[in-house]
Every structure is written in structure tokens, then in C-alpha cells.
Amino acid sequence: RKEVEQDPGPFNVPEGATVAFNCTYSNSASQSFFWYRQDCRKEPKLLMSVYSSGNEDGRFTAQLNRASQYISLLIRDSKLSDSATYLCVVMDTGRRALTFGSGTRLQVQP
Amino acid sequence: DAGVTQSPTHLIKTRGQQVTLRCSPKSGHDTVSWYQQALGQGPQFIFQYYEEEERQRGNFPDRFSGHQFPNYSSELNVNALLLGDSALYLCASSLGLALAFFGPGTRLTVL
Numbered sequence: 075r076k077e078v079e080q081d082p083g084p085f086n087v088p089e090g091a092t093v094a095f096n097c098t099y100s101n102s103a104s105q106s107f108f109w110y111r112q113d114c115r116k117e118p119k120l121l122m123s124v125y126s127s128g129n130e131d132g133r134f135t136a137q138l139n140r141a142s143q144y145i146s147l148l149i150r151d152s153k154l155s156d157s158a159t160y161l162c163v164v165m166d167t168g169r170r171a172l173t174f175g176s177g178t179r180l181q182v183q184p
Numbered sequence: 185d186a187g188v189t190q191s192p193t194h195l196i197k198t199r200g201q202q203v204t205l206r207c208s209p210k211s212g213h214d215t216v217s218w219y220q221q222a223l224g225q226g227p228q229f230i231f232q233y234y235e236e237e238e239r240q241r242g243n244f245p246d247r248f249s250g251h252q253f254p255n256y257s258s259e260l261n262v263n264a265l266l267l268g269d270s271a272l273y274l275c276a277s278s279l280g281l282a283l284a285f286f287g288p289g290t291r292l293t294v295l
Contacts, residue, residue, distance in 0.1 A: 078226075117274055117286040118227065161226050171217060171240050172276075172284065174226030 077101055080162050080175035088183055091152045095178050097145040097162030104164040104173075107138050109147050112159045112177065121147075121160070152182045186211065188277050188287035196293045197265050205260045205290045209277030215239075216258040217284060218250060219274040227274055233258050262292075270294045 080097045087093050099107075107124040122129065124136040124145055135148040145162055162175040189208045197203050209216050215234045219227035229242035233252035252258045256277075262269055270293050276284035 115272075115291075117288050119286070120283060123283075170215070171229040171232060171242065172219075172227070173229065174219075176224070176226045 075100060076175070077173050078162055078164055078175035080178050083159075083177070083179035084181055085178065086181045086183060087152055089152055089154060091182075092148065092150045093152055093180060094149075095147045095160055095162070095180075097147075097175055099143050099145070099162075099164045099173075101164065101166060101173070102143065103166045103168065104143075105167040106165040107145055108163040108165070108172075109134075109136055109145075110161040110163055110174075112161055114158075118161055118174075149180075152180075154182050154184060156180060157182045188213075188275055188285050190273075190275050190287040190290050192290060193288065194291045194293075196295060198295050199265055199267060201265050201294075202261065202263045203265060203292060205262075205273050205275075205292070207258045207260070207275030207277070207287060209256050209258070209275075210285050213277035213279050213285075214256050215278045215280065215284075216252055216256065217276045217278070218258070218260045219276065219286075220244070220269075221272040221274060221289070222268075223271070230260070265294045267294050 109121040110118040111121045112118045124138045128137045133150045137146045159177040161177045217232040218230040221227040232240040272289045275287045278284040
């Protein structure tokens with residue numbers, strides 16, 4: 075079983091749609107959680123950190139459920155520029171290394 | 185302020201050869217981590233360097249080795265290249281436990 079598992083993609087949605095990505099992690103020692111965005115043939119870039127209380131950044135909302143070891147990302151009012159691969163990432167602070175999911179590809183269509 | 189830089193951007197090698205990839209961390213960062221990203225997969229942690237020592241290592245064979253220099257820059261060496269080593273190699277730098285920033289990567293093709 076992979077340490078971080080994500081929804082299989084790709085997700086093809088029209089502009090303006092709301093789309094949700096889910097992720098589960100297996101290591102209960104994980105202490106920090108993130109969503110990264112990766113454009114084609116580019117490096118991953120931090121989209122947002124994820125907190126148990128939930129956090130929002132404009133059209134993006136991230137949620138963490140530690141009991142279920144589940145992380146989510148909601149994108150509202152999708153834009154063409156949101157098309158990318160979204161990577162769910164966890165970090166065990168003791169190891170100081172990031173563990174990535176395989177990513178979910180989002181394609182927003184006009 | 186330059187971010188994380190990596191060289192070269194692309195590299196083609198043949199099986200059995202050795203390769204060295206280089207990374208300069210973001211200014212002020214003291215920790216460098218290396219990741220391998222195969223096509224269609226998320227990045228996989230190779231190892232991490234801090235204070236010129238390997239501090240953490242992922243599930244990679246000894247063919248993968250590294251070094252960190254006093255100026256915090258780092259090298260990743262891969263010996264006896266296999267076709268399966270073809271991937272995007274990403275360097276990430278951070279200051280201690282702070283968030284990591286990734287470089288643009290080196291795309292290695294092994295023929």
C-alpha cells in the first residue's frame with residue numbers, strides 16, 4: 075500500500091465548476107500536510123498547507139481529518155489556469171522528508 | 185534573490201555510465217533534499233543533506249550517493265545507470281524544518 079494515495083485522474087471539468095480532490099495517508103506519525111501544484115514538465119510548487127481547522131485561500135479550501143487520515147482540496151469557480159497536476163504531500167517531522175502522492179491531473183475546459 | 189538552481193537541465197546517458205547532478209539552494213537555506221520523479225508518478229525522496237552530512241535516506245540503492253559542500257550546494261551521483269533511472273531529478277532546499285522550495289529539475293534520460 076502506498077503511503078499517500080490520491081484520487082485517480084484525470085478530472086476534466088468546465089470553467090466555473092467546483093472540483094474536489096481527496097487523499098489518504100497511512101503513516102499516523104505524519105505531522106504536516108500540503109497540497110502542491112505541478113505544471114507539465116515543471117517543478118512542484120506549494121499551493122497551500124493543510125490544517126485540522128481547515129484553511130482557505132481564495133478559491134481553494136483544504137481540509138484535514140487526522141482521525142480518518144484524510145486530506146481534501148476543493149477548488150471553486152475553476153479557471154483554465156488551474157489545469158495542472160495536484161500532489162498531496164505529507165511530512166513526518168522526524169524524517170524531515172516529503173512523501174508525495176502520485177498526483178491527480180486536472181484539466182479545465184472552456 | 186535566486187531560487188533553487190539545478191544543472192544541467194537535460195542529460196542523456198547510456199546504461200552503465202555514471203552521472204553527477206548539481207544543486208544550489210535558495211539563499212539562506214542550509215538543507216538540501218533530492219527527489220526522483222518518474223513519468224506519471226509523484227516525486228520520491230532519495231536523501232537529505234544538512235551540515236555536509238546525509239541525514240535521511242529514502243528507499244534507494246547505494247548507487248545513489250551525494251555530497252553537500254560548505255556553501256550548502258549539493259551533488260547527486262548515480263553510478264551504473266539503469267534504464268529505470270530515467271526521470272526528473274528534483275532538488276529542494278529549506279532552512280531547517282521550514283518549507284522546502286524546489287528547483288526546476290534535471291531531466292535524465294538513460295538509453
